[in-house]
Amino acid sequence: MTHGLNLTLPIKQDADTLARLEHLAEIFETDIQPAIDRALRESQLVHFARVLVIDNKYIQVITAYDGDHQEYTEFFRRALKPIFAQIFSLADGAPDTDDPAAFFDFAKKANIRSLGRAADDAKDMEGHPAGWLFSAYDHRPVKELLPRLRDDAA
Amino acid sequence: MANPANIQRLIVSGYTRPVRTVLMFRIGPAGPAREFLGRWIAKTPAGPGETPAGEPVLHFAFSWPGLAHLLNDEGSLDTAEGRRQMDPFFADPTQRPDSPALAEQLGFIGPSAPAHWWSGQFTTASIDLVIVGLFDSGEQKGRCLDALRTDAVGAGLVELELPDREDNALSGATPDGGRVHFGYRDGVSGHVIDWNNESRPGTVSPREFFTGYPNDDYPTSPFRPGPWQDFARDGSYLGLTWLYQDVAAFEAFLRDNAAAAAPHANGADPEEWIAAKLMGRWRDGSPLVTHPDRMPASPDLDNEFGYADDRAGLRCPLTSHIRVTNLRDQKLSFANEIRFPKGPPKLIRRGFSYGPPFPGGQDDGVDRGLVGLFACARLNEQFYTVLRWMQKTGFSDDFDQAPRGQSRQDSVMGNRGKPGARTEANIPVSNGPALEFGLRDFVHVKGVAALFAPGMHALRMLASDRQT
Numbered sequence: 001m002t003h004g005l006n007l008t009l010p011i012k013q014d015a016d017t018l019a020r021l022e023h024l025a026e027i028f029e030t031d032i033q034p035a036i037d038r039a040l041r042e043s044q045l046v047h048f049a050r051v052l053v054i055d056n057k058y059i060q061v062i063t064a065y066d067g068d069h070q071e072y073t074e075f076f077r078r079a080l081k082p083i084f085a086q087i088f089s090l091a092d093g094a095p096d097t098d099d100p101a102a103f104f105d106f107a108k109k110a111n112i113r114s115l116g117r118a119a120d121d122a123k124d125m126e127g128h129p130a131g132w133l134f135s136a137y138d139h140r141p142v143k144e145l146l147p148r149l150r151d152d153a154a
Numbered sequence: 155m156a157n158p159a160n161i162q163r164l165i166v167s168g169y170t171r172p173v174r175t176v177l178m179f180r181i182g183p184a185g186p187a188r189e190f191l192g193r194w195i196a197k198t199p200a201g202p203g204e205t206p207a208g209e210p211v212l213h214f215a216f217s218w219p220g221l222a223h224l225l226n227d228e229g230s231l232d233t234a235e236g237r238r239q240m241d242p243f244f245a246d247p248t249q250r251p252d253s254p255a256l257a258e259q260l261g262f263i264g265p266s267a268p269a270h271w272w273s274g275q276f277t278t279a280s281i282d283l284v285i286v287g288l289f290d291s292g293e294q295k296g297r298c299l300d301a302l303r304t305d306a307v308g309a310g311l312v313e314l315e316l317p318d319r320e321d322n323a324l325s326g327a328t329p330d331g332g333r334v335h336f337g338y339r340d341g342v343s344g345h346v347i348d349w350n351n352e353s354r355p356g357t358v359s360p361r362e363f364f365t366g367y368p369n370d371d372y373p374t375s376p377f378r379p380g381p382w383q384d385f386a387r388d389g390s391y392l393g394l395t396w397l398y399q400d401v402a403a404f405e406a407f408l409r410d411n412a413a414a415a416a417p418h419a420n421g422a423d424p425e426e427w428i429a430a431k432l433m434g435r436w437r438d439g440s441p442l443v444t445h446p447d448r449m450p451a452s453p454d455l456d457n458e459f460g461y462a463d464d465r466a467g468l469r470c471p472l473t474s475h476i477r478v479t480n481l482r483d484q485k486l487s488f489a490n491e492i493r494f495p496k497g498p499p500k501l502i503r504r505g506f507s508y509g510p511p512f513p514g515g516q517d518d519g520v521d522r523g524l525v526g527l528f529a530c531a532r533l534n535e536q537f538y539t540v541l542r543w544m545q546k547t548g549f550s551d552d553f554d555q556a557p558r559g560q561s562r563q564d565s566v567m568g569n570r571g572k573p574g575a576r577t578e579a580n581i582p583v584s585n586g587p588a589l590e591f592g593l594r595d596f597v598h599v600k601g602v603a604a605l606f607a608p609g610m611h612a613l614r615m616l617a618s619d620r621q622t
Contacts, residue, residue, distance in 0.1 A: 001574070033444040043489040068259040070249070070534055071542055098370070099377040100532075101242050123571075127254025143560055153180070 001122050001141040003069055003130065006112040007061040009091035011053075014078065018092055024086055025053065032083055039079040044142045045072060051087070059090055064133060066141040069125045070104075077103045091100060155351045160388040160515075160609040164213040164286060164504060165198040165363065165529045166467060168341065171211065173289040174506040175299065176324040176394065176525055181282040182310025184224050190309035191224075192617035194285075200610045209615045210298040214613060215605035217522075218245040218263040220282030224616050230381045239376035239383075242532035244391055244604050251393075251538075252278045252603040260538060261545040261569040266599035268609070271396075276314045280461050283311070284394060286527065296322075319508075324396060326508030332392065334507055335399045335522050336431065336566070339439035343457050343480065345500055357457065362500050364610075365389050365531050371496050374531040388609030390502075392606075393528040393537040396601035402517035404596045411591045418583040422448040428591070431581050432565040434474030437501035442471040465552050468582045472553055475566040478514050479540050481550065499536040502529040523597070533604055545572045556580040556588065563593070570595050578582045 011021060024032070028051070049063040065072070077084065088094040088106065093123040095102035108125045116132030120123050120139055124130045139144065158166055181187045199205050216224075218240060238246070241251045249256060252268035252446040262268055270280065285302070289295040292541040299321060304438055307312060315322040334340045348357035366387025368374045378384040408425040419427035426449065430436045436445065440454040446469035460483035464470055470477055477484065479497035485491075490498075509522025519568035530536035543549050544564035553559030561576040563569075570577040570593060581589040608616065 038493075043492075044487075045489055067548070068542065070243075070256065070259070070538065072489060074493045074535055077494045078495075079489075096378070098373065099375075100373050101239065101375040101377060104242050105238065105246075123258070123538075125255060127256070138602060141560075142436040 001068075001120060002064050002066055002133060002135060003122055003142070004114055004133040005061065005063040005065065006114060007107060007110045009059050009088070010108055012057055012092060013041045013057075013058055019085075021053065021056060021059070021090055024090075032086075035083060036080060043075065043079070044146060045075075047142055058085060064135075068141070073104050073107065074100055089098065094154075111117045155291075156347075156349065156364040157388055157609075158201040158349060160605055160611055161205065161211050161364065162213050162610065162613070163201060163211075164288075164527070165502060165607060166202045166347070167204075168344075168504065169205065169211065169288050171205075171207075171288040171290055172328045172329075173292055174297050174326055174328070174525075175287040175289075175321055176297060177285045177287065177299075177302075178276075178281050178314040178323075179283040179285070179306060180312040180314060181220055181223055182312065184226060184307040186194075186403050187283075187311060188224060188617055189296065190305055191310060191613070193305065195613050198613065200553075207290050210290075210294055212298075212302075213288075213566040213607065215284045215286070215394070215607040216616075217281050217283075217603065217605055220615070221606060224280065226421045228615070231385060236376075236382050236385075238322070239378060239380075240386070240606070241375040241391055241533050243538060244375075244606055247279070249534075250278060251604055256538070257276040258573075259545070260541040260602075261567075261572060262599055262602070263569060264571040264596070266569055266597075267340075268563070270600050271599070271601040272314070273316050273318050273600070274283060275316060278601070280314055281603050281605075282573045284605055295325075299323075302461075313580040318521075324508065326525060327343065329507040330511065333437075334524060335401050335509070335512060336433075336436065337437045338433055339437065339453065339455075342435065342439040342455050343476070345502060358500055359496065360535075361531060362496070363390055363502055363529055363531055364609075365391070369509050372531060385612050385615065386606075386608070387611070389612060390529040390531065390607050391533045391537070392605040393501075393526075393533065394601070394605055395528065395599065396523070397526065398521060398523040398598040400517075400596055400598070401512035402515075403594055405514070407591075407594060407596070414589060414591070418585060418589065420447040431471050432474060432579060434470050434476035436470055439594040441470070441476075442474065446470070460481065466555050466582055467552075467580075468584060470554065471565070471579065471581050472550075472559070472563045473547060473562045473579060475544075475564050478543055484550055484552060487549055487551050490599065493535065499530070499539050501536055501540060503527070504529070523600070529607065537604075544568055546575055556582075565593060566596055568593065 007117030045066050047064040051061050053059050085097040093108040097103055118130040122130040225231045277488055283430050338493040343356045347360050361367050365374045368377045376386050408428050411428055412424040415424040415428050421537050430442050434442050438453040440450050441459050443464050444459050462483040507525040528537050544567045547553050547562040548560040558576045563575050565579045575592050578590040
């Protein structure tokens with residue numbers, strides 16, 4: 001089952017935070033993106049991922065990933081702790097990213113439900129019907145798709 | 155590091171007392187409930203060791219609502235802060251085992267769905283307090299339960315009874331000859347805890363099982379230093395599980411597949427061979443990976459074995475129960491290696507059987523099974539992870555060696571109604587293609603609760619005795 005993550009955080013509007021946001025944007029391609037790429041690629045859990053900023057007012061982490069929400073939150077926390085710490089620090093109430101309970105709670109609250117209803121009976125992190133997530137390949141998991149793509153390429 | 159003398163004995167030592175009961179209560183007014191605890195925690199031994207016969211033993215565990223209710227006027231512990239700091243899979247009601255967020259992923263669907271739990275008498279949300287009683291005899295149990303129940307009523311506790319059960323509770327005993335209802339010898343494996351933090355090979359850090367000592371490898375909750383971490387120190391989160399065992403279905407499965415197994419069983423009884431392949435041990439307790447061809451002449455209960463040189467599961471199938479629930483040296487997937495830097499999740503397991511032995515033949519319709527208590531320091535990363543892995547085996551790249559290996563199940567415990575699961579047991583053999591036996595449900599879950607078993611200091615704090 002594939003889930004969508006729509007982590008959405010309001011950015012604090014003080015000068016220091018906005019300066020740190022600008023710095024994050026500057027270093028994203030060289031410092032952040034490769035680290036995320038390495039972790040997600042090796043996990044074989046994530047289909048897509050991106051980070052975007054809306055009018056310097058909101059920052060979003062948007063992904064589609066396989067497995068239950070609760071199963072791999074700890075993987076994402078551990079694998080990308082410094083990156084999440086940087087992103088979360090732009091918002092009020094940022095958790096200590098060393099604390100799994102605080103991280104889970106914060107991520108749960110920051111995840112915005114997409115419109116519509118999941119066609120595959122997926123649930124969100126609190127067990128409500130998840131919002132709609134389109135999949136061109138019927139939500140097949142990454143681990144199933146990658147070997148087939150490699151076979152096709154061979 | 156963890157202080158054994160502050161830990162309830164049930165967690166650090168098994169007991170030989172044969173007669174056991176689990177009582178469940180809703181707490182009424184907090185004051186009388188604390189006084190009730192104060193009178194009965196004298197029967198709670200601490201630390202490793204033997205408890206002399208002659209007196210009942212009681213152990214205590216609480217749900218988050220139960221803890222919060224008792225601590226509501228405890229000045230140093232703000233329960234709103236406790237809700238944030240304790241393990242969210244203990245304190246957050248949306249993450250209870252019977253919640254829509256978790257039930258399906260943990261395999262609690264179909265006949266194991268929460269709607270069928272606790273004989274329909276109450277819900278997991280009703281449970282505030284669990285008392286585990288261990289007794290020398292039925293008579294001792296009867297006297298103790300009478301006195302305890304009378305006192306509980308006077309203290310405003312409401313017992314959550316199971317009227318269709320012996321003692322109106324989860325009552326049972328250590329199995330005859332150490333054999334549980336499916337015929338396997340139980341209590342073979344255990345963990346040696348590294349109390350002195352010496353990192354000796356073959357030992358397990360106390361941080362795997364006891365809260366209050368978080369570090370980067372074991373970021374247990376409460377994580378932040380302060381009153382809640384102090385309160386939780388030397389406690390354990392505890393998964394209480396009530397499990398029905400369909401022995402008739404299990405024995406029928408062995409019979410039905412014996413003919414297909416016989417050419418591969420190396421002269422062993424084919425039903426016993428299949429039973430071993432499902433569990434990962436012969437029914438005498440000998441590990442299959444060490445004795446792949448036949449049951450040894452006498453049981454081998456050595457617990458020092460691994461699977462690193464059996465990656466394809468030719469000796470012990472990858473989906474055998476003991477291999478799914480305790481991976482030992484089997485390699486995890488990348489994501490799980492990141493989750494578990496100190497190796498696969500472990501649990502301390504205590505429990506007992508209930509119901510009479512199966513007489514054989516057709517299903518007699520009698521309720522029989524297991525009551526389990528699983529202690530750990532992190533509910534989601536340990537107890538719930540093992541439950542998930544039993545339902546779908548996507549946790550190790552070794553499963554890629556079987557067709558659709560990432561979607562297989564624990565051969566004994568998997569819920570065959572799990573969407574997307576491959577419900578055949580894949581049993582590699584040396585003389586041909588792997589056998590594929592269509593599995594059926596052998597167990598149903600009848601109740602699960604996520605609890606906290608406090609250390610002795612915290613237990614005294616919860617009782618009317620507030621001395622530190």
